[in-house]
Amino acid sequence: MTLPETRDRDRDRDRDRDRAGAGPASPPAARDGFPQLLHAEWTKLRTVPRWGLTLLGGIALTVLISFFSAAGSSVEIADQDRPPVPAGREGQQLVDSVGFAHRALHGDGSITARVSGPAGVEPEQAPEWAKAGLLIRESLTPGADYAALMVTAGHGVRMQSEFARDVPGSAAASPDTPHWLRLTRTGSTVTGYESADGEEWSEVGTVRLADAPEELSVGLFVGSPDITRMERAFGNVTVGQLGSSATADFDEVSIEGGVTARDWRHTDIGGVSPSAGDPGEFRRSGSVFTLTGSGDIGPAPTDTDLAATALNGSQLGLVLIAAVGVLFITAEYRRGMIRTTFTAGPRRGRVLAAKAVVIGAVAFAAGLVAALVSFLLAMPVLRDNGHVPPMFPELALGDAAVLRAVLGTGLLLALIAVLALGLGALTRSTAVSITAVVVVFVLPLILVSTLPLELSQWLQRLTPMAGFAVQQTLPRYGHVERLCLPENACYPQGPWTGLTTLLLYTAAVLALAAWRLRKRDA
Known part of the structure; x- marks a missing residue:
């Protein structure tokens, strides 16, 4: 076929396409889907x-x-002579070493007190998480379940339990101003209340104790966690723990319910904190209780x-x-x-x-x-x-x-x-x-x-x-x-x-x- 014949054929094909409405031929679209x-x-x-x-x-x-x-x-295994570290329900390490003035409570009841503190023991200031308040425990054994209502040095009123649970209350509560606290037990349920004047109360939180026995320990506690000191320079880190102590006054203390022991007892839960050195102290002058303690109650996460x-x-x-x-x-x-x-x-x-x-x-x-x-x-x-x-x-x-x-x-x-x-x-x-x-x-x-x-x-x-x-x-x-x-x-x-x-x-x-x-x- 000659070139003119080829051109004539292409022209006729395009004319037929135009008549059919298909338009001129176009190159295939690029496959860019x-x-x-x-x-x-x-x-x-x-x-x-x-x-x-x-x-x-x-x-x-x-x-x-x-x-x-x-x-x-690697880490060194702890010496066998050291006291066992309390462990939580999931095996995690805990710290449970506060000063506790307590009595035995049989069945339902409540404890109420007006708390002044915590304050640092001179010349040290109390760390922000130093705490003073009311505590109900299943036993005096470290790691036992508990419910605590407290005034802290820097974080207002808190209700804590199960070592890991922390419920904030009034943020305005100051250790410099006396604050009323109340813990009420009904069966295995413990409810915390706070008040600025002892008249109008507000609920802070509710705790359910896992294995609450009929008789619990109830009373006043003070804790002051260790202060961490760090020196860090050019990749070298030196971390040290400095023990601290705090003190608090409790008055208007009242316990309602089946109190089976007339006298108050004082116990440093978990023994004396090695970093604190001195044991806690409990004094009573008339209706005012003064308690000094160190340590903390809560989780002890590793670094x-x-x-x-x-x-x-x-x-x-x-x-x-x-x-x-x-x-x-x-x-x-x-x-x-x-x-x-x-x-x-x-x-x-x-x-x-x-x-x-x-x-x-x-x-x-x-x-x-x-x-x-x-x-x-x-x-x-x-x-x-x-x-x-x-x-x-x-x-x-x-x-x-x-x-x-x-x-x-x-x-x-x-x-x-x-x-x-x-x-x-x-x-x-x-x-x-x-x-x-x-x-x-x-x-x-x-x-x-x-x-x-x-x-x-x-x-x-x-x-x-x-x-x-x-x-x-x-x-x-x-x-x-x-x-x-x-x-x-x-x-x-x-x-x-x-x-x-x-x-x-x-x-x-x-x-x-x-x-x-x-x-x-x-």
Whole structure:
């Protein structure tokens, strides 16, 4: 067929198409639907062997560092001559050593008193959680269940029970002004009331004692927790405990119900606190009772987070996983393949989103495997090195906090990989992007152990390293002073708050990268 004949045939075909309303022929549309983009990016990732090997290297590095970190963490077993540490229902370590002036209460009844204090014993001031008030206990044995209503030195009226439960009352109550307190027992239920004048009462809270016997110990108590002193410089931390004592006056004391003992008895629950030195003191002058005591009643959380120690390797394993995130886009720029990618998918923002989904999903899977294997290998080593109850909790993979830490580590590494992808899209340089990841994540993790504590906690809150807070599993008690040190993997914010901070950084970098892709030639 000659060229003029070919042109005539094409012209006739177009004329017939126009008559049919189909319009002129157009080139086939690009296959840039999001599922097609996801498939294309997944194909790229799985067909580059060295990227898969790098991910495996990240898993192996995470597991090895976690294992060696656990192997290097050991504690000395307590001397057999020391008194046993009271343990809670779940095996956790407790502190139960307050001064207690008490009588026996048979059946239902109540105790009422006007409390003045607590005040520090000269020359020391009372710590904020020094407390004085009313106490009902199942027995005088350390660790026994109780209900306590108190005035604190710095936190107003509180009702505490089960060592971990703390219910706030009047925040305006001051130890400098006498305040009325009342505890009422009905069966196994104890209710606390407070009053500013002894006339109008308001309920603070209700406690149900687990195994309340018919006869309980009821009375007045004073406690003053140890004061923590810390010296921290260039990674060296020295922590010491300084014992403290507090005193309080009680008047208008009355007990209603079946009181079986006429005289008051004084007991230092748990014996005399070694840090306090002197035993408590109980005096009575007419209708006024003066009680001096030390120690505390509540949980005694350890400073070492075993789950965070078992997942410690993720702090270095992230570098290799982030490297895959960077290479996932910079390799295409280096080889000029990015033009082909954008030709197949002209909407560059969708291409970047597809890459983020693929690398995020793969990094999450790799991070989850690394976290799971690290925890399962490191925990037996930690137990063999002395990290056992009651000083340390018995952690299992099925625990809610542990499960959150393991899954959170997978999410953490996924977000880091996506952030690294965004950095790669912004800089188009593998070396610059990986260096940025190291500066943003690894360097702050090193610096926080050497900088002043306030600056270290500022870095933990406001930089992308905040995401590591998701690995924390130690419970936090608002009524217990705890020294939160970066060296102990303690973050000032909650787990999900820290991970959200990293998520916001990742979203911002990815959005900036998408904007720049649209404004800049491939």
